[in-house]
Amino acid sequence: MRADRLLALLLLLQNRGRLTAAQLAAELEVSVRTVYRDVEALGAAGVPVRTDRGPDGGYRLMDGYRTRLTGLTDAEAGALFLAGAPGPAADLGLGAVLATAQLKVQAALPAELAERTRRIQDRFHLDAPAWFRDADPVAHLAPIARAVWERRVLRTHYRRWRGEVHRELRPLGIVLKGGIWYLVALVDEAVRTYRIARFLAVEVTDQAFARPTGFDLAAYWAESARRLEAALHRDVARLRVSPRARRLLPMYFGAAGRRALEDAGEPDADGWILVELPVEGPEVAVGDLLRLGAEAEVLGPPALRRAVADAVAVLAERYGPATAPGA
Secondary structure (H helix, E strand, O other), X not given: OHHHHHHHHHHHHHHHOOEOHHHHHHHHOOOHHHHHHHXXXXXXXXXXXXXXXXXXXXXXXXXXXXXXXXXXXXXXXXXXXXXXXXXXXXXXXXXHHHHHHHHHHHHHOOHHHHHHHHHHHHHOOOOOOOOOOOOOOOOOHHHHHHHHHHOEEEEEEEEEOOEEEEEEEEEEEEEEEOOEEEEEEEEOOEEEEEEHHHEEEEXXXXXXXXXXXXXXXXXXXXXXXXXXXXXXXXXXXXXXXXXXHHHHHHXXXXXXXHHHHHOOOOOOOOOXXXXXXXXXXXXXXXXXXXXXXXXXXXXXXXXXXXXXXXXXXXXXXXXXXXXXXXX
């Protein structure tokens, strides 16, 4: 562990120039006293670390010195695919590994390219989770990830909508979608998807398994998402929407709302248009469509129009002028 930390300290100084002990301690997640000891150890090993005194001082490498100890370990190379997502990398237990891998890559780059990567890091940031929603608790993510890497069978206790089940899973991959972690696994020779936050207990066994030949995680996920969307969007609502609702459709209904606008008819004199919007079953669709308020009118199917009218009637009675608050 200390050798890894010394290398990380050396690469920090090489990539970023002068840094104070406090800055190094924050980057390495150690105490300032530990930084003092590590700097002394680097000096004893022949690394020319210079100490600049004063308020603008700090540690730096002697001008012209560069190390070539930048070979990536297997874990660091594997962590590089998460370079744009430090939060998920930390969730997977790869935060420190990813940071070291990035430092090694920067150290191996020519000076002008290294400076360009630093500018990109300063100017672009990826925040994967959606707004206004807490991230799922993923207490079992790290052991699940280990089982995926090592191809180990998992014994699990899982909470479904219809109750709890105990199953042995052969984990094939992990997917992060909109801030939510999913496990793709083989069970009873079928590939299925599990929301990681719903695992109540997980045990990584010593039993190894062989991955199915030709299994493509990205292709499976794309097809699974398509099937899920088709299963959810069982009906099509015919709507008349206002100019304001045209802006709300993509916000409330995502890709389905955007596609509905692309296929819409021409606006009438007041700017209203006719759209066909894929929706879930009536119980869910009524609530979703009521979010548009008076900016939309449901024209069909007739059963959906009646269901929306009934819901509006209940709301009108509940909030009518003769109704006392809390009655």
